[in-house]
Amino acid sequence: MNKCKTRSVRKIHIKGRPFFVKLFMAMFIITILQLFIFLSVLLFGGEFSYIKRYAYNAFVEKNANRKSYIENMLTQKMTAANNSAAEIAELVDGMLSERSLNVGDMRSSKELNTEVLSETSDILLSLLRQNQVNDVYMIIDSGELYSSGVQKKLSGIYIRDIDPRENNISNNEDLLMEMGNSNIASELGIVLDYEWAAQLDVTDNSSGSFDFYFNTLKTAEGHSMDNVYELGYWSGFTRISRSADASMKYTVPLIAKDGTVYGVIGIGVTEKLIQDTMLAKETFGSDVCYILGADYENNGEYEVQMYSGSLFARLGRDDLKINKEHRVEGEIYDFNHQGDLKTIGNIQRINLYNSASPFKAQKWALISIGEESGVMAIYNELVVMFVYSSIISIAVCLIGAVIVNRRMTVPVEKMIKVLNKSSAESGDIVSFEPSRINEIDTLGQAITKLQINVRASASRVSKIIGMVDMGIGVFMYDYSKSRVYVGESLVKLLNFSELPFGEDVTISFEKFSEYLRAIDTENKVCSNSIFSDIEERPVKTDIELMYKNASGDEKWLKFSLTLESMNVLGLVQDITASVNEKRRIEFERDYDITTGLLNRRAYLNILDELFSKPDKLKTAAIIMTDLDNLKYVNDTYGHDFGDDYIRGAANILNEFSDYGGIVSRLSGDEFNVFLYGFDTKDEIRDIIEKIRRKMMRSYCLLADGTKYKIRASGGISWYPDNSKSYDMLMKYADFAMYTIKHTTKGSIAEFDENEYKKDSILMTGVEEMNRIIDEERVRFAYQAIVSAKSGEVIGYELLMRPQSEILKSPLDLIRIAKSSSKLYEIERLTWLKGLEGFSEQIKKGNIAPDSKAFVNSLASCIVDYENTEFIEREYGAILSNIMMEMLEGETENEVYTSQKLETIERWKAGIALDDFGTGYNSEYLFMKLSPDLIKIDRSIISGCDKDQGKVNIINNLIRMAKNKNAAVLAEGVETSGELKRVIECGVDYIQGYYITRPVFEPQPIKTEIIEDILSINGK
C-alpha cells in the first residue's frame, strides 16, 4: 500500500499531472462546490425549516377551517333553535292567556299538554326540515301529572330524522316519533319508532341521558336573564331510548312571560350527520383524524365526544390526553407523546357560548391529530429528493467527465507518441493524423509549420540579431570548458568597454562573472546562483536586474537561460522601456489621479493582504468618510472647484498615513481609511479626533474668494468587534456614516449593530405579519374628533399602524391576514393594543379621560371569551367610552354581529356605522343596528362645498339619523370650505385633516381651527 503510494507520487512529481486528471478534478470540484452551495443555501437560508413550518401551518389551518365549518353549522342550528323557542314561547303564552290559564296548569291537565304539543309541533317540524338536524324535541315540565310511583314521566314530543340531508320529501314518511302523543304522530303522518313511548321516562338518569333536560331547566330557573338564548345548553352524545342512535343536543328553556320555566325545546345531531357533512370522504384511508372534544370541567383537558378517521382507533384512545401540555411548536401539540406512533395535533376552540352564558366555562373544540410521517410527507420527500438528486448529479458529472476526458486525451497522447518517435531520428518534418478536434489539429499543423520555419530561420537569426540594435544580447556558456562565448550584441548592450567592439568574443567564465558583478550592484545575478542550479531548472527566464549607467539613468536587464546538452544559452534583454511603462501603468492603476490617494481596487488589494495576516491587525478600524456639500460646490462653482474641495479633504485625510493608516478615495466624495495595529480603540479614537479637529479648521478657497469650510461625515466600524471581514466592516462603517449623515452632518459615529439589524432584515409579507402578530408590533395613531358646535375634542379614532418596515399600511396587513386566516388576530390586536394605547394616553394626560374611543372592529371576527374577559378586567373604566365602528357591507355573519351588539350593550358602549352612505343597504343596516352615531363617508364630504347634490345627500342622511336619535359625524373634512358647509348642514361632529392628522401623541387642536368653527357657528 505504502509503496504504491510513494511510487505514484513520484510519478506525478516527475511528469506533472496528466491532462485527464486535471480536467477531471476541475469538473469534480465544481460539482461538489455547486452541491455545497446549494445545500448551504437550503440549510442556512432556512428553506428546510420554512417548509416544515409551512407544513405545520397547513395542518393548523386545515383544522381551523374545519372548525369554522362546524362552528358555523352548529351556531346556525343554535340560532334556529333559539328562534323556534321564542316562537313556541309566544304561541304558548297566547294559547294560555286566551283561556286565562297559566303554565302551572300544564302540571294538572293532560288535555292542555296534548293541545300545546299538537299546536307547537309544526314549529318543531319546520325547525327540523329547515336546519338539517336529526332530532327536534319539546319537553314540558309536567310535574307528577304522568308519573306513577317511582316512575317519573314527562310529556313531550321527540321526532327523529335519520337522514336529514334528504329533505326533498313531500310528506313526513322519513320521520320517526321516538316519544310523544300517537294522535299527533297520526295527524302528521309520522311513524312511531320501535321503542316509541307516549311520554319521556326520565326515572333513570344515572348515565346522564336526560341531563340535557334537567341541566337546562335547572340553570334557567337559577338565572334571571333578559335574553333566553343565553341559557341554551349543548350536551354531549346521549340517547333517550335503548336502540336509537345517540345525538348531541342543544336545548333551550321555555320561559313564560312571568319568568316561570316550564319546559325545553331543542335539537339533536347524530355523529353520522357531523361526519357526513364534513368529514367522511376526506378522512378515507387518511393519516389524519378529527375529534370533537368537550372540556366540561374547564381544566384544559378535552373529553372525546366523537371522532372520525381510523387513526384515532390505532392510537388506542384510552390513555390519550388531549390538552396543551406538550407543545411541539406554535399551535402544534403532541397528545400521544407516550405512544409509539409519532403524531402531531392541534386544538381549535369552537365558540358555542357567548360570555353571558352560564355554560361559558364549558369548552368545545375540534381537535385534529395527524401522523407525523403523513403530515410532513412533503418535507420528508423533499429531503430524500435532495439526497437523491445530489447523488445523481455527482454520478452524471463523473461519467461526463470520463467521457469528455477520454475524447480529449487520446489524440493528445497520440501526438506525443509521434513527436517522441520523430525526435529520435532528428531532421525529419513530422506531421500528425487528424484528431477531429479543431484545436488539437491546428496545434499539430502549427508544430509542423514551426519545424519548417525554424529550420529556415535558424541560420539567419544570429546575423540579424547582430545587425539590428534592438537591445538584445546573447551568450553561450560552455561549462565543460568553463568558457563563455559573448555575442557581439551583448558587448554592445552592456558596454563591456574592455572588449573589442563589433565582434563576438570568447572569454573565461571568471572574467564574465566579473563583468556581470560590475553591473549587478544589488547582487541579484550573482554568478554562482544564476548558474549553479541550472541542472535542476534547465530554463530560467525570470532574472531581472537594475543598474545605473554612467549617466545615472536606471536601466533594466532581463536574463533568460536555457540549458542545452553541456551549454547554457543566454539571452539578455534591455527591458528598461517596458519596466518604465509598467510602473506608470501600475501607478495609474493603484492611485487616484485627482488626490493621489489609493483607489478602491488598490485599497481592497491591500486590505485583502492585511486581513490574510490577522495577527498584525490587533485592534483596527475602518473609517468611512463622505464629503458633505460636494454637490453644492460642484453645482455652484463648477467641477474644478469641486476637485479642489476634494483635494483639500484628501490632504487632511492623508495625514492618517502618518499613523500607518491606509487612505483611499473610493469614489466621488467617499473616502476610506484603515487604521490597524493598535492596542485599544481609544488610541484610534484619539487619532481620529485629532484629524477631525484639523478638518473642522480647514477650508477651501473658492472662485468668489469665499473660504469654504471642508466638512465630512464619517462612520467607524471596529475590527474585530464588529466583524472580522473587511467588506462587512466597510458595509458597517458605511451604514454608521449614513445613519449619522441623516441626522447631523459633519460628525462621526461608530457602528451600532442593533440599529443595523432593525434596518436590514427582509422577509416576506406573511412572515412579517406573523411577526407583527406574535410580537404585537402595532401602534395606534389617534385622530381627533371635534364637536361641530364648540370645536372641543370629544374623542379619537384609533387607527392601527403596523410597526414594520415592510408592512406599513394597515390595509396590507389586513389583506395578508385575511388570506392566511389570521383576521381574528388583527381583531384581537385592535382591541387589546388599541385600548392599551388609549389608556396610556389618558394616563399621560394627552387624552381626556371621558374622550370617546372609536375602535374599528372587523365584522367577520369576534374576540373570544378569554380576551373579552381580559378587556373587561383591564379596561373596565373606559369601556363605556368605546364607540365600535362597524363597516357597512361587512355584517354578513349575523351571529357575530348579534354577539357584538350584545357585548356593546353590556359595556354600555356605543355603535358607530362607518363609511355611511356609500353602501347599497345603508338604511336597512341603520334600522337593524340602531347605531348611536353615523359617520358620513369622506367621498360624500369631499368637495361638498362645491356640489349641491352632495349637500342634499348630507341633509337626507342627517334627517334620517335625527329621526332615530343618532348623532352625525362628517369624515374627511379637508378644507375650510367643507368645514363651513358641513357645520351649516348641521352635523354634530367633525373629523379630518383640516382639524388634525392622525398622530401617535395627541396634541391640542390649533386655536385658529377652534376659532374657525366658532365663527361659523356665529359665536
Next chain:
Amino acid sequence: MKKFKATCLGLSLLLAASSLCGCSEKESSDQLLDPKNPVTVTVWHYYNGVQQTTFDEMVNDFNDTVGHKKGVVVEAYSKSSINELADSVIASVNKESGAETPPSIFAAYAETTYKLDKMGAIADLNQYITDKEKDEYIKEYINEGIFSDGSMKIFPTAKSTEVMMINKTDWDKFSSAENVSESDLSTMEGIAETAEKYYEYTDALTPDIPNDGKAFFGRDSVANYMYIGAKQLGCEYFEIDKDGNASVTIKKDVLKKLWENYYVPYVKGYYTAQSRYRSDDAKIGSLIALICSTSGAAYFPSEVTIDNDYTYPIENKVFEVPCFADSEKYYVQQGAGMSVIKSDKKTEYASMLFLKWFTEEERNIEFSISSGYLPVKESANDYNKVSEVNSKLEAPMDDTMLNTIKTAIGEIDSKSLYTSTPFDKSTEARDYIGNTMQNTAADDYAAAWKRISAGEDRDSVLNEYVSDEAFDKWYESFIDGLEKTIS
C-alpha cells in the same frame, strides 16, 4: 445463448397469453381499482329506521375493510319510499333541472328498472358475475332480474314476503272469553268472521256506550291483498302479449270475493288502517292482528299504550299469511333488488363488488335478522343458520324477529311465491288497485259512521254500503278506472 433466447421467448409468450386470459377472467377486474385513488359508489335505497341504521353500519363496515383495501367508498342515501326513489332516479337520469347526479346503485322494483333500461341507463351485470356465482342465489330472485334479451339488470340483495302477527296477550283474553281459536285465523274468510266477533266482544265490554267496538285486523299493503288474493282465486288482473301490451282480465266474481273480505269488514269497522303502518295501530291498541311485510315485523310493539296514557306489555305470535279457503296457496315475493346505472367499468365493477359483498351468506343473514329482509342465497335461507348467526351477534335479536324469519322461510320453502309481471304501466296499475280498494273502504267507512253517530240505525246504514248493488257500482267504476290507468 440460444437456450437463453428460447427461454425468454417462451416466458414472454406465456406472459402475453396470461394477460389475454386475464381480460376474460371476471375476478381480475380488481386491477381497475386503486386504493390510493378510491372510486365513490353512491347507493340510493328506501330503507328507513332500523333497516337504515343496519344498512349504514354495513356500509361503514365495507368502507373500513374491503373498500379500504381495494379503493371503493360507498355512500348511502335513503330516499324514504320506493316511489320517491324511482322518481328521483328517473329525474336524475333525465337530467331534469334540480335533479341530483344519478346514483351508482339504486334499489328498484322491476318496473323502474324496466323504464330506465328502455332509456339505456342500466348496466348489464352479466359482465361482472359468473354463472357459478349466480347459482348460489335463489333462482326465482335471479330470474326476476334477467330481462328478455338475457341481460341481468337487477341484482337481488334482500327480499321480503308477508307474515301475519297478532297481539297474543289481547288475543288470549278475547279467545278465552269467546268461542274462537287460532285455527280460525288460517283463512281470509276466517279472519273476517273472527273480526266481527271481536267487534261485538269489545262493543259489549262497555254496555253503556253503543257502537264502540274495536277493529281486529289491518293490512299494510292492500295492493298485495288484491294481487295475491286474485292469484289464489285463480285469476290475474292483466294478460300481457308479446309486445308488452296489457289487457284487463280480472273476473267479476273474484273481485266480489276480494271486496267482501276487505271492503265489507272495513266499512263495518272490523278492519282498520289509521296510522301509516298497522304496527302503529297495534301500538296504540287500535287492532290486534295485522299482516305486514317481514321487514315491518321489527316494529310490532312489545307494549301497547291506550289513549297515550295507559301502557301495558304484550306478547306476540307470528303466523303464515292466511289464504282464501279452498284456494291455491300463494305468498307475495317483494323487496326491491338493486340495479346499477351505466357509467364506467370502474364504477360498475366497484358497485358489483359491494353488492356481492353485501349478499355474502353470513352478512346477508345478519342484515336479515336486524331488518326482517330475507337472505337471497339458497344456502342462507336456512333457519338453523339464521339462529346460529344470531347467537353469535353482539346484541342477538329477540324471538319476534327469529319467528318472523322462521315463518317466512316456511313460506318460501312452500315454493308458492308470486310476483306480478311488470309492464309499461304496472306501477301505476298496482297503485290504482291498492289505493282504490283502501280509499273507497276508508271513505265509505267515514261517511257511514258519521251517519250512525248522528243517530241513524247502524244496520240499515251499513247495509246500504255492502249490498250487491253497491258492489256493482263499485265494480264498474273500478274496472273503468283500471282500463284508463293502463291505456
